[in-house]
Amino acid sequence: MDFAELEAVEGLRWPWHSWPPTTPAAASLVVPTSVLCSPLQHPTAPDLLPLLPYAPLRCASPGCGAALNPFSRVHHGSARWSCAFCGAAANPFPRLLAPDALPAELFPTHSSVEYLLPPDPAEPGGPGPPALVFVIDAATAAEELTVLKDEVRRLMQGLPEGIRVALVTFAASVWVHDLGFEGCARVVVLNGERELESDKVGAAELRNPIEVTGGLMVHTESFEYEQFKSCFRHMFRREGTNYLNMNFNATIEIVTSKEVKICGALGPCISLRRKNNSVSDKEIGEVYDKVPTW
Ligand SMILES: [Zn+2]
Structure with missing residues (x-):
């Protein structure tokens, strides 16, 4: 398997071919040693990326937590396995697993695997469906607002069942619409009398939250333009019939x-x-206070 084939399976690109063997060699690197990770990539060879129907077996050493992998050593006699990351050798190994029936994550060809986790007892129903909040500037010109309303209404009607939707509009006041209330239109109106400094409500100020959430920003002159409509519809495209092609809370x-x-x-x-x-x-x-988790 060459580099391209391996990347297609794992979603990982290693843009270097040799590891710096000394500290000066590492310090002289112009481009930092890195890994480009595409966790949502659809593998082109799914048969090479096994889906395991159980939780990963993780190293119990404090501060480690590495999962069992092809570089782990299994000691069947003592029912223990050694962690290749921290060296801990006393991790308990399930005695039910015989030497000739090793779990898939120990196979040399399975350097990447996916786990289908069992239901979390603390959250038996799962994390629940995603929630979408539409925030619309109601001070937009009437003809533009009409086009935008049509697009949002069209989108809502095509959403998979179970997705929660909220609508907030704002102009002189902020209106929170109660979409689930039947019988009449019910709205909670919040006082909009708040002074904002000019230049804090522009696209540049929204850059950071968009970048850290994987969000999108579309610049267009009018909601009538095909550029906006096609991008808007593309953002909420469905995967199959019951899922949006989005991922949350990773x-x-x-x-x-x-x-x-x-x-x-x-x-x-x-x-x-x-x-x-x-x-x-x-x-x-993005690294705050010495953490390796995002
Ligand atoms: Zn470990």
């Missing part, structure tokens, strides 16, 4: 051996501020 956790420290992450993510020893003093991108 957490990325990086576990490293002690020789490797993480400088940070670039991309649509924000730090969860969980501290451990895997973070470098040198910070790049």
